[in-house]
Amino acid sequence: DTEVTQTPKHLVMGMTNKKSLKCEQHMGHRAMYWYKQKAKKPPELMFVYSYEKLSINESVPSRFSPECPNSSLLNLHLHALQPEDSALYLCASSPATWENNEKLFFGSGTQLSVL
Amino acid sequence: QKEVEQNSGPLSVPEGAIASLNCTYSDRGSQSFFWYRQYSGKSPELIMSIYSNGDKEDGRFTAQLNKASQYVSLLIRDSQPSDSATYLCAVTPRSVAQKLVFGQGTRLTINP
Numbered sequence: 001d002t003e004v005t006q007t008p009k010h011l012v013m014g015m016t017n018k019k020s021l022k023c024e025q026h027m028g029h030r031a032m033y034w035y036k037q038k039a040k041k042p043p044e045l046m047f048v049y050s051y052e053k054l055s056i057n058e059s060v061p062s063r064f065s066p067e068c069p070n071s072s073l074l075n076l077h078l079h080a081l082q083p084e085d086s087a088l089y090l091c092a093s094s095p096a097t098w099e100n101n102e103k104l105f106f107g108s109g110t111q112l113s114v115l
Numbered sequence: 116q117k118e119v120e121q122n123s124g125p126l127s128v129p130e131g132a133i134a135s136l137n138c139t140y141s142d143r144g145s146q147s148f149f150w151y152r153q154y155s156g157k158s159p160e161l162i163m164s165i166y167s168n169g170d171k172e173d174g175r176f177t178a179q180l181n182k183a184s185q186y187v188s189l190l191i192r193d194s195q196p197s198d199s200a201t202y203l204c205a206v207t208p209r210s211v212a213q214k215l216v217f218g219q220g221t222r223l224t225i226n227p
Contacts, residue, residue: 031213042203042217043159056213090158098212101166102147106158 004107006091012113015081021110023074023091030096032074033104034066037088049074050096081114088112118142119206121218130227134191136202138218141185144209148180148187151203153220159203163189194225 004025013019023032031050035043048056049068057066063085065077074091091107121138128134136150147166151159165171165178165187177190187206191198204218 042220045214045216048213050213056211088158101164102207102212103149103161103164104215105161109158111156 004091004093004105006089006107006110008110009108010111010113012115013078013081014115015083017081018077018079020078021076021089021091021112023076023107024072025093025105025107026072027093027105028071028095029093029105030071031094031102032068033092033094034064034074034076035090035092035106037090037109039087043090047076078112081112083114086112086114117218118208118216119204119218121202121204121221123219124222125224126221127224127226128194130194130196130225132194134194134198134223134225136189136191136204136221136223138187138189138204138206139185140187140204140206142206142208142210143182143185145185145206146209147207148178149205149215150176150178150187150189151205151217152198153201153203155201191223196225196227199223199225 007022034046037043046060047066052068063080067075088109090109092104094104150163153159163178165180171178175192179188201220201222203220205215
């Protein structure tokens, strides 16, 4: 299994809603990532988990709350989002050897629209 | 100065020709360099990685790295219409091994 699976593929939510994005991988990778990508822009790093511990938070607003229940799963909990948070949310994983061949593999993403 | 810079294009190349995509980076200590391809509405797909100075070939793709000039490029030989996509250069800075920094991407169009 060489895939990173994200659900749902599309999500529409209101500003008062609470929702969660889910990500799963079974490649034995020990690092997992959340990236945000706006249209015609590159992916921007939000969070990194390494061995189930949060290692990087790129000053993301608290309305985004990551969770890593185990080495295969990564969640992103969403609450009180703003319309400008509408974007493609990408999950990625990597082996976490932190040698110079650390390759990230991306899931298909969740296209989020906040109304 | 941006950490990773690419010409945003669009770059238009006739079918069968060589497409050349360029990228420069600011952190001289960067160790890992990647090229991702992204079709519209899809997620980035890793197509090449390179870590040492010189060329690395994989099928129709060749990645070139020059650390002295802080320059990495991607050549696509015998370009096909299916190669039309945005190509993202990504670099791992020396300071933060867990962080992959992307350039703005170059939009490539292969004309039949």
